[in-house]
Amino acid sequence: MLFWQDPQFGDRMITLMAALVLVLQITMVAQRWLVTNIRAFAIQSFLLACIANTIAYYNGATHIYIAAALTLMFKAILLPVILQRLVSRIEIRQEIEPFVNVPLSVIISGFLTLLAYVVAEPLQTQAALPGVAGLGRNTLPVAIALFLIGFFMMINRRKAVTQVLALLSLENGLFLAAISLTYGMPLIVELGIFFDVLVAAMILAILVYRIRETFDSMDVSRLSRLKG
């Protein structure tokens, strides 16, 4: 048996990639440049596609390959390209101005990761299966952490584009949870979810563009005329 056919090797690879995904999420919280943020998101999506591929390979589940290919195509390539074009076309300042400063944000992200491990623990009792069946189950806390940190990023950011980015990374957490817990949803659901996420991203991009035109700024904290 070649070493890459051993499920244990696959498990290690998945754990390694999931750890990188989490690191990238915290990177997105920690650094201030919008373009770097978009690239971090692209790499994160690429790693997710790799995780999905690995799980598909060891389980022989063909429909996860489709999910992986879609992730690669849309989230790792298409959406980052669209977002980068948008950023360069509307000539906004390239810096993210969060409400909470960076060191504190990173500490909060650390606490959210801890919380994710606490939440995920009771769910993992049945997950400790040997061999192929338990593959990737240990990434559930990472998925929950992505979800929570994505949430925090959305609240913490002023600019419209960066909020969209936070929403997308939050959805990456969902994708990881779906892949690692259930080895993917049924194919039709997966396609539907992808279609929806894509359309939502397009609509948000159009809204961002219009907000820029109307308010001459993308500062969401200025969207505060409607009250009461």
Place this chain on the structure above:
Amino acid sequence: MTIPLLLLIPLAASGITALARGRRAMELIHLFSALAGFTAAILLAAEVLAQGQASWGNSFLFADHLSALVVLLTAFVYLACSPYSIGYFRTDQINQVFGADEDGSIHLAKVRKYFVLTPLFAFSMFLVALSNNLGVMWVALEGTTLASIFLVTFYGRPTSLEAAWKYAMIGGVGLSMALFGTILTYYAAGQVLGTESLNALNWSVLAGSAAKFDHTVMRLAFILILLGYGTKAGLAPMHTWKPDAYSEAPAPVAALMAAAVLNCSLYGLARFYVLTVRCLGPSFASQLLILFGFLSIAVAVPFILVQRSYRRLLAYSSIDHGGIMVLGLGFGGALGPLGMLLHMTFHSITKPLLFFCAGNAQQHTGNDSLRKTPGGLLHALPVSGPMFLLATLAVTGTPPFSLFQSEFTILRAGFAAEHVGLSILFVMLLVAIFAGFFYHIAQLVLGPPNDSPKGETCRWKTYPVISLSALVLLLGFWLPAPLYFLISGAARILAVQP
């Protein structure tokens, strides 16, 4: 065969409208599709009443009493909105809302947007109620958000962009939580049923085996579903997008969102409620539902009392009614779900009337401010004015109107479940809402005539108001037997014993 037909009608209508040339053709297609959709919904309800359930395509699409009821209500609201929207947009053109527009091309483009997107909106709502697969149901609910975002930005004002942004972001986060809940449910089901087939997310399959699901997973899943679909239904504290979106969207869109989307998101919540109760017993889900229901009713009270805009007033009323329905479900027993579904039915008939009257008043005075309008709408709008008052009395649950019956049923369910203190508090909050709502609308409608010009120029806008008012009055005294059987059949689905 009615099930695929129901989905095809709005899809086809949307496609044909996109290609249609003139405004008149678009209006005709829209009217016809709404009529056909409502007929199909009645046929489906008849089929479900006769056979217990209907399904299509290897039970990919599936309808029981609950889905048939929600489909019927959605089709009804869509039907009520279609003639009204024709009058509403014609008035917009006369008022030159989109600026100087000599050949009418800007107006035509705007109206085309409405007539293309609204059938898609209706299509997603039908799909929510008809899909057996809970994942597809999620996709369809997200679809309702996507189809309606550009209807919220219809007027292109800075404030409508702000409203659409809040709607998209809060709705997006909410639905992602609901998706997480769906994934966890699938995980719980997969341990029992195996994950190989598409059927493992089918409600009809899950409902049978929910008792064996893992308790911890289902508990977390229900919390996420409640937060997610609760956001879509506008339950407090996730309600903040609602007043903005409802006041910025055109009146027929707001009516569709307030009456039909609310039902669909509560429908999604109710499906998971049944699974959770089967798995965990009634107390866990009930307590959460009662908490969120009360919170929504209580949040609406101060905002209704000090409100400055009547369109936002209606939105808070809608938050309040969403809370009442969730409360009914939370009280449980045999009466709670029955009260909830009666309330859903009556609310879907009364709310569009209220939005149409408010839309007429807004188009007449040019703003929706309660302060700037001097009152005396009764004289300027001889039809919509008095009907606005009537609809206000109906929607706040005054006897003899039908919402009184459903609120009373929920109250009885509360006493039956021995929530005496909560039930009394519920009545007090309802009285406060009635007082605030009635005060504002009476100020607006009553009063001496002023020199503002006479309104009611368009028959397309008054006839829907008149016919809906007649229906609201009629329902106060007589509920058709087949409709009642449909509602009580749906209530039996929700009144689960673990």
